[in-house]
Amino acid sequence: MSTPSSPVAATPGSSSRFAGSQAYQARAQQVLPRGVSSSPRATQRPVPLAIARGEAAHVIDVDGNEYIDYSLGYGPLLLGHSPEPVLAAAERELRKGLRTGGITPLEAELGERIAKAMPACEMSAFVSSGTEAAQLALRLARAATGRLTVVKFRCHYHGWSDAIHVATDAANDGPSTGGQDPDALRHVVVLDWGDMAALEALDASGVAAVIMEAAAVNAGCFAPAPGYLARVREWTTRHGVALIFDEVITGFRLALGGAQGRFGVAPDLTVLGKALGGGLPVSAVAGRRALFEPIVRGTVSQRGTYNGFPPAIAGAVACLDYLGTHAATLYPRMEAYATTLAAHVRTVAARTGVAVAANQLGPCVQLFAGVSAVPTLRDLARVDKERTLTLTAALVEHGVAPLPRGMMYVSSAHTDADLARTLEALTAAIGRLA
Ligand SMILES: Cc1ncc(COP(=O)(O)O)c(C=O)c1O
Structure with a gap:
């Protein structure tokens, strides 16, 4: 699914909280097309967040706001932002010289x-x-x-x-x-x-x-x-x-x-x-x-x-070893987490009458706005992409960061506390669409 390419507009009244990200965008747009290094990143609202650091399943932006991250770097961060075995393996290889x-x-x-x-x-x-x-x-x-x-x-x-x-x-x-x-x-x-x-x-x-x-x-x-x-x-x-x-x-x-x-x-x-x-x-x-x-x-x-590239290959070996060792618990847990997210969206949509849908497969959830269900690829034509961006912007305002187009990837680093906070944020964000 592609994302709309409309220019990013800050939500009125939200600018001070995102002042650092907005200032960074203004500067970056002088030297980078749309201020980013991959076009979909520019579609994030209220503003493309400039991320200062990531830890486990969380990211912290340059304004000090913390988010439960479900973009996972557009997917790669299945073990979260700071998986010790991957970081250690990559670091070990870096210290042996780059050998590119x-x-x-x-x-x-x-x-x-x-x-x-x-x-x-x-x-x-x-x-x-x-x-x-x-x-x-x-x-x-x-x-x-x-x-x-x-x-x-x-x-x-x-x-x-x-x-x-x-x-x-x-x-x-x-x-x-x-x-x-x-x-x-x-x-x-x-x-x-x-x-x-x-x-x-x-x-x-x-x-x-x-x-x-x-x-x-x-x-x-x-x-x-x-x-x-x-x-x-x-x-x-x-x-x-x-x-x-x-x-x-x-x-x-x-x-x-x-x-x-x-x-x-x-x-x-x-x-x-x-x-x-x-x-x-x-x-x-x-x-x-x-x-x-x-x-x-x-x-x-x-x-x-x-x-x-040796640090990347070493990180991949460590990642697959970790996944292999923990597969029996890690995959069912991530999937149950994603199932809970999607079920909650459907429950809130039914209760409030807001047209929002959630598809889920494995540890992945896709949010859609403007429709009550998206059972097949053909139904994507009915999705309101603009409203989906509004929904994900509302989630960002509530401290939860999916991909702007509504994808939420669950990692092994997401905790039960993250889940509870995310359910609250989903309730509030869907309520904002009402
Ligand atoms: C299914 C699929 N194939 C290929 C790609 C391209 O991968 P990359 O962004 O690493 O070039 C992507 C990226 O999102 C993808 O989702």
Whole structure:
């Protein structure tokens, strides 16, 4: 789901509390476009918060306001802002010298851990962002199959590269931003996720890959219809098409084994990022050994100065070790927390008559305003994005910081006290919409 790009307006009467963030914005806008380093950050209201520090599940802004954070750095901070094992591992590696652009033994250790958590991921190729990883996955699929067409699904997001940044909004099937080369998308076919008949109607002979989030969390927390993933798996196998699961959000979050573990369907290639590094910049394409043959043979080139940056790889190893050790308690607890949040939103909406909805999947909750339910991706067109921004702004005013577009990621660092405070804030924020 994309966010509206309207200019940020401060809520009247709230300026003194956010004076530091507002002053920072004014200064930053002189030298950074929209004052930020990634456009969605500029959509936060009442004002894009300038964050001074983060601790556990909390952030403190430059004005000294503290928030229970549910943006989790747009997802990576599954263990919160200050996970000791991740920080210690990254720090240890930093102290050995930066060694950027080199080979360190930790890379194979991380590849082994990924393969253990996700058995379909026999090999891993590391890069720094999910966008790069998705681009490399498409390149591998095209090289391995000798075909060009890529099937992607409406409202699914796979990063901002020209190769795949298309149809990320319910209302637009074209390029997702200005400045894109439309020719780069010539071989991308857009279908509705869940529409098996549309996939089966395609001439598969030119199709290199089908790429999807196996559970559409980025788009607003939608589970796949029962049996759908297995049918897509069967169709892709029958036609020699590479099935790519983009698990940048779902990987290590919906379960240690990701969406593929949770739903029991193995893709050919998996795109990983975010929670993999516990907050450090590391992403990967992982998958069946045969799909990596083009890199092994040297016909496909994997490039990147910062690939395998030692502190990030060490942090990822520590993160996966922690998740592996605590999986039995950590995942059910995060999920129960998220279930309570979503149930509370529905209860308050029913009691007050305010049109607000909450979707929940695993430790993720998506808030929507202007509607009472959003059961499918098609229903996203009915969501009032402006009102959703107003709802999240009200939450910020009450000390709770979701993503501006309404996503709330739960981490292992959120406590029962955080939950109680958040329920109160949700009641108050929904009341403000009445
Ligand atoms: C499903 C999905 N794929 C890919 C990406 C791109 O990852 P990155 O922002 O690290 O480039 C994102 C980012 O939000 C994502 O949610």
